[in-house]
Amino acid sequence: MDIAFIPSPSRGVLNLGPIPLRGYAFCIILGVFLAVWIGNRRWIARGGRAGTVADIAVWAVPFGLVGGRLYHVITDYQLYFSEGRDWVDAFKIWEGGLGIWGAISLGAVGAWIGARRRGIPLPAYADAVAPGIALAQAAGRWGNWFNQELYGKATDLPWALKITSSDDGRVPGTYHPTFLYESLWCIGVALLVIWADRRFKLGHGRAFALYVAAYCAGRGWIEYMRVDEAHHVLGLRLNVWTAILVFAAAVAYIVVSARLRPGREEIVEPGAAPAEGDDATAKSATGEPGTAKSGAAGATTEEKPGRDGTGASGGTRGTGSTDKNGDKAGSSGKG
Numbered sequence: 001m002d003i004a005f006i007p008s009p010s011r012g013v014l015n016l017g018p019i020p021l022r023g024y025a026f027c028i029i030l031g032v033f034l035a036v037w038i039g040n041r042r043w044i045a046r047g048g049r050a051g052t053v054a055d056i057a058v059w060a061v062p063f064g065l066v067g068g069r070l071y072h073v074i075t076d077y078q079l080y081f082s083e084g085r086d087w088v089d090a091f092k093i094w095e096g097g098l099g100i101w102g103a104i105s106l107g108a109v110g111a112w113i114g115a116r117r118r119g120i121p122l123p124a125y126a127d128a129v130a131p132g133i134a135l136a137q138a139a140g141r142w143g144n145w146f147n148q149e150l151y152g153k154a155t156d157l158p159w160a161l162k163i164t165s166s167d168d169g170r171v172p173g174t175y176h177p178t179f180l181y182e183s184l185w186c187i188g189v190a191l192l193v194i195w196a197d198r199r200f201k202l203g204h205g206r207a208f209a210l211y212v213a214a215y216c217a218g219r220g221w222i223e224y225m226r227v228d229e230a231h232h233v234l235g236l237r238l239n240v241w242t243a244i245l246v247f248a249a250a251v252a253y254i255v256v257s258a259r260l261r262p263g264r265e266e267i268v269e270p271g272a273a274p275a276e277g278d279d280a281t282a283k284s285a286t287g288e289p290g291t292a293k294s295g296a297a298g299a300t301t302e303e304k305p306g307r308d309g310t311g312a313s314g315g316t317r318g319t320g321s322t323d324k325n326g327d328k329a330g331s332s333g334k335g
Contacts, residue, residue, distance in 0.1 A: 004158040004159075004160075005158070005159075005160045005161065005162040005174050006159060006160065006161045006162065006177055006180070007162055008145065008148045008161065008162055008163055008164055008165070009023065009145070009146055009148075010164070012024060012146035012147050012148075022094045022146075023142075023143060023145075023146025023147070024094055024095070024096055024143035024144075024146050024147055025094050025143070026143075027139050027140050027141075027142045027143035027146070028065075028098075028140050028143060030139045030140075031135070031136030031137065031138075031139040031140040032057070032061055032136060034132055034135045034136050034139060035057070035129060035132035035133050035135065035136040036053055036054050036057050036132065037132070038129075038131055038132035038135065039053040039057075039128050039129035039132040040052075040053040040054065042127075042128040042129070042131070042132075043125070043128040043129075043268070043269075046124070046127075046128060046265075046268050047267065047268050047269065047272055048120075048128070048268050048269040048272050049269055049272045052118065052120070052269060053125070053128065053129060055114060055118070056111055056114035056115055056118070056120070056125060057111075057114075058114065059110040059111060059113050059114035060107045060108075060110040060111040060114060061107070061110070062110065063106045063107050063109055063110025063111075063113075064103040064104070064106060064107025064110065065093065065098070065103070066106060067099075067102035067103050067104075067105055067106020067107060067109075068098035068099050068100065068102045068103030068106075068107075069090075069093050069097065069098060069099075069102070070099075070102050070106070071098075071099030071101050071102025071103070071105075072097040072098055072099040072102070073090045073097070075099065075230075075231060075238060075239075076097070076229070076230070076231075078229075079097075079229075095147065096143065096144065096147045096149055096150075098140075100137065100215075100219075101239075101242055101246070104133075104212075108122075108126070111125060111126070118269070119269075119270050120268065120269055120270075121265065121268065122205075123203075123204050123205030123208070123265075124203070124204075124205075124265045124268040125268075126205055126207075126208035127197070127202060127203060127204075127205060127206070127207035127208050128268075129208075130193050130207050130208040130210070130211040131189075131190040131191075131193045131194050131197075131207075131211070132190075133211065134186045134187070134189040134190035134193065134211055134215065135186065135187065135190045137182070137183075137186045137215070138182075138183045138184070138186035138187045138190070139183075141179045141180075141182050141183040141186070142179065142183060144179040145161075145177075145179050145180075148163055148164070148165045148170065149228065150178060150179055150226060150228055151163060151175040151176060151177060151178055151179065151226070151227070151228075152175055152176025152177070152178040152181075152222075152225035152226055152227060153175060153176055153225055153227055154173055154174065154175050154176075155174060155175060155176050156174060157176075159177060159180070160174035160175060160176065160177070161174065161175050161176070161177035161179075161180070162174050163175060169229075175227070176225055178222050178225050178226050181218075181222050181225075182218065182219070182222050185215075185218035185219075185222065186215065186218075188214075188218075189211055189214040189215050189218070190211075192210070192214055193207055193210050193211045193214070196210055201263065201264045202264065203261075203263055203264025203265050204257050204261045204263075204264070204265065205253065205257060206253075206254050206257055206258065209250045209251075209253045209254045209257070210250075210254065212246060212247075212250040213247050213250035213251050213254070216243040216244070216246050216247035216250065217243075217247060219239070219243045220240055220243040220244060220247070223237055223239045223240050223243065224236075224237070224240055
């Protein structure tokens with residue numbers, strides 16, 4: 001007898017009059033909002049303009065949705081094109097079925113188009129939005145809970161997911177909530193990328209590559225637990241092999257990129273204002289705030305003795321040193 005389990009919703013859609021509010025679509029929209037909001041904050045912190053992330057997302061999100069759906073339909077074509085199936089269902093994205101591999105791949109194409117139109121390097125943009133994408137996936141996985149799909153093997157653990165639907169070959173019972181495992185894993189990935197980015201100043205796409213590698217590491221073992229129908233290659237599910245290959249590629253990129261292009265981009269968006277904290281950094285480097293103003297004031301007072309002829313030699317040396325520092329500080333304040 002099961003004394004504890006995670007209940008499944010009785011239905012995945014709530015009708016608000018003539019408008020259907022689908023749980024799966026709501027989770028996707030929430031994920032997009034999180035990705036853009038977090039990405040925007042990180043982009044501004046790196047020296048970019050507010051709103052740039054959203055402008056590029058206008059290209060990336062539609063491309064990502066199409067790519068995710070295409071990957072799912074191609075790799076699970078039997079669900080839509082086999083005997084007794086209706087191929088029109090391939091367009092019903094609200095019923096579930098988005099492959100993250102296709103979503104990221106084609107979404108990157110859309111992001112490249114948007115970034116190119118603004119003269120922005122795609123790797124810098126990818127680094128900024130990486131943690132947000134991971135959190136978007138964490139939110140999106142709850143859409144599978146609404147649809148009672150993508151669960152794991154049967155279990156009687158206290159956190160087991162109770163499946164009540166018998167549609168499409170489902171067998172009611174309690175199963176591993178793989179959607180929850182992946183959601184929590186993605187939250188951990190986001191925190192890892194944020195920490196590593198602050199600790200090691202990742203740049204040139206390495207923060208995004210870390211996100212990809214960390215996600216694949218979790219997707220591999222979580223995918224292995226799932227029991228839904230899938231294609232197998234050499235005894236492993238297709239998505240397990242995909243996770244292994246993409247993980248290797250992401251790690252290779254981190255290693256090679258760190259050797260060829262160490263450090264982080266100094267300018268991420270042409271014409272943007274300096275990143276927040278640049279002025280503070282400049283002040284701390286001088287050892288005292290207000291150096292520019294004091295330098296300029298010093299230049300004015302030191303010139304007077306030279307004009308009167310008193311202490312001309314000492315005044316000239318003092319003036320030259322002070323003017324030089326004052327000029328430097330003044331130009332830094334303008335930039």
